[in-house]
Amino acid sequence: MLNINQEFISKDQIRSKAPSIFTATSAPGTSEKYAHIPTDKIIDDMSALGWNVVDAKEVKARKSVGFQKHLVVFRNNDIQITAEDGDNVYPQILLTNSHDGKNAFTFTAGLFRMVCENGLVVSYKHSIHPVQDHRLY
Numbered sequence: 001m002l003n004i005n006q007e008f009i010s011k012d013q014i015r016s017k018a019p020s021i022f023t024a025t026s027a028p029g030t031s032e033k034y035a036h037i038p039t040d041k042i043i044d045d046m047s048a049l050g051w052n053v054v055d056a057k058e059v060k061a062r063k064s065v066g067f068q069k070h071l072v073v074f075r076n077n078d079i080q081i082t083a084e085d086g087d088n089v090y091p092q093i094l095l096t097n098s099h100d101g102k103n104a105f106t107f108t109a110g111l112f113r114m115v116c117e118n119g120l121v122v123s124y125k126h127s128i129h130p131v132q133d134h135r136l137y
Helices: 011-017 039-048
Strands: 052-058 070-075 088-097 105-114 121-128
Touching: 011 039, 011 052, 039 052, 039 070, 039 088
Parallel strands: none
Antiparallel strands: 052 070, 070 088, 088 105, 105 121
16 A cells, blocks of 8 residues: 655665665676666655655565565655545655566656545556666666
């Protein structure tokens, strides 16, 4: 579930939720063509643009512990769309990355709205989903 409250989380909170985000090198055995893209550097770059972290997660790994796929959810509090009926839509950017060479670095941008008071959030309309090769960041 996406975080629809407007509280940003600190790097310490991010580290406790998804330590692989802070891995400084690629996993052993990755190709020499693979370029390590440090997710924490992307977090700093996004923060400089006004987009801060509201949630972070990582998959449970059996083999590539510390290098596994992870997700970071960004929100810019200066951007909120309110429809005439009072419905709020929240632009968010979802970043997925890994440091084991098995997943592309991707951004998914979309509009998300709360549909129920229990916190259910759904994508509104279509989202944008560019994929970045690890060699080009």
